[in-house]
Amino acid sequence: DTVLTQSPALAVSPGERVTISCRASESVSTRMHWYQQKPGQQPKLLIYGASNLESGVPARFSGSGSGTDFTLTIDPVEANDTATYFCQQSWNDPNTFGAGTKLELK
């Protein structure tokens, strides 16, 4: 299975720019997607196809990458962006998710 590796946690101040990384154990082309999950809620799709913003998601969120290295950027970070962010790939079977990066605001 394709393993997706994410840093466990990040802490930033409101108004700053943050990049969250996801590295795949093998190429996933651009079939990488990003989700936001707040405590007690289901995941919410933010970015699909590595760089496409899901409808209704603020333009502060953006994604980039291809192959094995991907990045989710939030610029500027707002207080309600406190959440865990997961990457998910759909190029290789089975679909797999990363373990998540917990974003905290200073």
Add this chain to the structure above:
Amino acid sequence: QVQLKESGPGLVQPSETLSLTCTVSGFSLTSYSVSWVRQPSGKGPEWMGRMWYDGDTAYNSALKSRLSISRDTSKNQVFLKMNSLQTDDTGTYYCTRYYDGTYLHWGQGVMVTVSS
């Protein structure tokens, strides 16, 4: 609008079978596929399996020997059955609509605890 809702027992005894139902509205099961995804507390989600829109099924190989997914299109329901449950099967179980590799619509999830 698109909605999915999971239902089923919150507590299952070790070695017993988990049965969950996903009731959907706002779309047809013959047009969209539905996946089951589970998430242990504090960990990343795990794809379990999928009911394709054409009635075919796909399973995570790690769970395939224990897992069965079926549907009743007349009732707009997708079913999950997983046997031989152990404590590491504890977590939140979601049904989610699958489209072009992504999971846009999710149920609220059902918390399942495996414990005697």
